[in-house]
Amino acid sequence: MTPGIGLMKRRLEKEKDAIALGISAIAKKYDVKPEILQVLETKYDDDSGDWYVALGWEEKRAIVQMDSVHATIIDIKEI
Secondary structure: OOOOOOOOOOOOOOHHHHHHHHHHHHHHHHOOOHHHOEEEEEEEEOOOOEEEEEEEEOOEEEEEEEEOOOOEEEEEEEO
16 A cells, blocks of 8 residues: 555645745756746645746746655646
């Protein structure tokens, strides 16, 4: 039997950890300086255990979805 998401140790326990990973992912993918990225919104989904971080820079916006247990990027959507 495997433990549920609520019993597993999360690597992204705090909002600031998720923001740091999201900024790093956007900076690498779009080749922008982390200093110009603005955090627009953060959300934690209790059901799936995923963090969502919305970031903005210049005229672009993106949402980064991250797995809180494995501290990995699941998806990056430019909006």
